[in-house]
Amino acid sequence: MNSGPPMLEVRGLHAFYGQNQALHGVSFDIGEGHIRTLLGANGAGKTTVLRALSGMVRTNGDIRFDGRAIAGWATEDIVRLGIAHVPEGRGTFLRVSVEENLQLGAMTRRDKAGIAADIEQVYAHFPRLRERRRQQAGTLSGGEQQMLAVGRALMLRPRLMLLDEPSFGLAPLIVEELFGILREVNRETGVAMLVVEQNAALALELAEHAYLLETGHIVMDAPAAVIGADEGIRRAYLGY
Amino acid sequence: MELLLHQVMAGLATGGIYACMALAVVMIFQAIDHLNFAQGEMAMFSTFIAWQVMQWGQPYWVAFVAAVVLSFVGGVLIERVLFRPIHNAPVLSSLVAFIALFSILNSAAGYLWDYTIKTFPTPFGHKPLLAGLADTHEAGMIGVTLGLLGLLYLFFRGTRLGLAMRAAAANPESARLVGIRVGWMTALGWGMAASIGAVAGMLIAPVVFLEPNMMLGVLLYGFAGAVLGGLTSPGGAVLGGFAVGVIENVAGTFIPYVGRELKLTIALILIVAVLMVRPSGLFGRSVVSRV
Numbered sequence: 001m002n003s004g005p006p007m008l009e010v011r012g013l014h015a016f017y018g019q020n021q022a023l024h025g026v027s028f029d030i031g032e033g034h035i036r037t038l039l040g041a042n043g044a045g046k047t048t049v050l051r052a053l054s055g056m057v058r059t060n061g062d063i064r065f066d067g068r069a070i071a072g073w074a075t076e077d078i079v080r081l082g083i084a085h086v087p088e089g090r091g092t093f094l095r096v097s098v099e100e101n102l103q104l105g106a107m108t109r110r111d112k113a114g115i116a117a118d119i120e121q122v123y124a125h126f127p128r129l130r131e132r133r134r135q136q137a138g139t140l141s142g143g144e145q146q147m148l149a150v151g152r153a154l155m156l157r158p159r160l161m162l163l164d165e166p167s168f169g170l171a172p173l174i175v176e177e178l179f180g181i182l183r184e185v186n187r188e189t190g191v192a193m194l195v196v197e198q199n200a201a202l203a204l205e206l207a208e209h210a211y212l213l214e215t216g217h218i219v220m221d222a223p224a225a226v227i228g229a230d231e232g233i234r235r236a237y238l239g240y
Numbered sequence: 241m242e243l244l245l246h247q248v249m250a251g252l253a254t255g256g257i258y259a260c261m262a263l264a265v266v267m268i269f270q271a272i273d274h275l276n277f278a279q280g281e282m283a284m285f286s287t288f289i290a291w292q293v294m295q296w297g298q299p300y301w302v303a304f305v306a307a308v309v310l311s312f313v314g315g316v317l318i319e320r321v322l323f324r325p326i327h328n329a330p331v332l333s334s335l336v337a338f339i340a341l342f343s344i345l346n347s348a349a350g351y352l353w354d355y356t357i358k359t360f361p362t363p364f365g366h367k368p369l370l371a372g373l374a375d376t377h378e379a380g381m382i383g384v385t386l387g388l389l390g391l392l393y394l395f396f397r398g399t400r401l402g403l404a405m406r407a408a409a410a411n412p413e414s415a416r417l418v419g420i421r422v423g424w425m426t427a428l429g430w431g432m433a434a435s436i437g438a439v440a441g442m443l444i445a446p447v448v449f450l451e452p453n454m455m456l457g458v459l460l461y462g463f464a465g466a467v468l469g470g471l472t473s474p475g476g477a478v479l480g481g482f483a484v485g486v487i488e489n490v491a492g493t494f495i496p497y498v499g500r501e502l503k504l505t506i507a508l509i510l511i512v513a514v515l516m517v518r519p520s521g522l523f524g525r526s527v528v529s530r531v
Contacts, residue, residue, distance in 0.1 A: 076420060079418065087414065087417060091413065093414060094411075096407065103400070103403060104403060104404070104415075105418050107400070108418070156418070156419070
């Protein structure tokens with residue numbers, strides 16, 4: 001898209017949980033406005049990549065955002081650069097209302113009018129959240145909580161969204177709706193996305209480029225169409 | 241009947257003390273998810289600061305403000321210096337740190353101001369109210385406690401900072417992911433709890449008199465009130481504090497053998513009973529969630 005260095009550059013990323021190493025030198029890029037997906041089996045390290053980017057695990061190696069080295073930064077400072085993370089388990093603030101969850105997403109912003117407009121925008125994408133705006137977020141269904149998690153991330157006006165298994169535990173129809181909205185948001189706001197998914201078929205439809213992760217290594221790095229068309233890879237790694 | 245009414249009123253009056261303390265206890269619990277066993281000693285120390293400022297010839301309100309502000313700073317410092325380094329450690333480490341803080345503050349107060357009992361003034365006076373059932377200080381204490389509760393409600397429900405503090409306490413990981421500086425929210429919670437404790441101490445001191453051990457019993461009753469009302473509910477804690485005051489007084493008068501000596505036992509029985517029957521307290525929320 002642009003000729004400068006990509007928005008996000010990851011080089012030789014290692015990650016550790018205590019003594020256990022979860023990533024062994026992972027490298028990839030994401031350009032402005034691109035959607036990329038990270039595929040692989042359970043335990044391959046997909047979630048760890050996202051957690052490493054958000055400063056939630058101990059890492060080695062180079063992570064650059066807009067050319068700035070952010071490895072070792074505190075999570076809250078990384079978020080303030082415009083990297084929104086929709087975590088595994090959705091990270092809902094259960095005891096506060098739906099609308100307060102959205103306001104929390106904009107906690108780093110000061111522009112009151114812009115925040116109000118963005119809450120309206122989220123409700124336009126997810127009308128069901130508007131219906132439940134005063135309701136305690138813990139009472140939402142799984143699908144609604146996932147929408148709330150995406151909505152909360154959008155409230156940051158992010159430049160990069162990290163989505164951890166957005167389809168997890170959701171009914172197929174809801175998943176389709178959610179992925180449609182992700183595509184729409186990407187088109188409208190130009191936010192880049194890195195999507196971790198178990199549901200490879202779905203992710204390959206959404207993303208233009210995919211990385212295949214196996215036990216902490218990237219074993220394949222190719223356009224989504226190429227990976228989706230390769231029956232051998234599909235059978236061996238993606239299970240469909 | 242008249243004796244009962246009298247005991248209930250007197251109970252409400254002392255309950256005001258416990259309510260104040262319970263409120264401070266709940267504030268810290270919200271911020272760090274632990275009961276602060278040194279809360280009473282922090283309040284006692286703050287009260288001594290106010291006393292010292294008055295000894296230097298300053299008027300009551302100057303001393304009051306100084307104590308509240310210094311306590312806030314002190315609370316933040318305690319979190320940063322003592323509890324920040326161990327925030328990931330097991331509960332037992334925090335417990336030991338609380339006990340250390342308890343004895344440090346207790347001994348320091350004894351060293352600086354000695355153990356003789358000192359009087360502490362009240363801005364409300366001690367004029368009798370309701371035919372001698374209560375006095376103006378007790379009424380003032382109840383009023384200030386309810387006022388504080390109202391302010392806290394407005395702060396936590398109505399401001400962005402309050403919302404951020406609630407989020408940081410309930411779900412620190414998610415809070416970081418929306419850019420909230422969770423460590424500072426915790427420190428702020430400590431500062432606020434220390435300030436509330438200072439107010440509580442300055443209201444309690446005119447009744448129990450000022451000395452390093454003044455808060456021992458009061459803190460237990462405060463815990464009982466907080467547990468009874470629910471550790472997650474500031475309003476519940478205040479109500480619980482009043483209830484403990486009433487129960488203590490009524491039981492002390494009407495149940496044979498309880499008398500003055502076993503009053504403290506009642507607080508402990510109450511804590512155990514509530515924890516067995518309804519661990520979240522009368523008004524505490526147990527989280528509703530669907531998956």
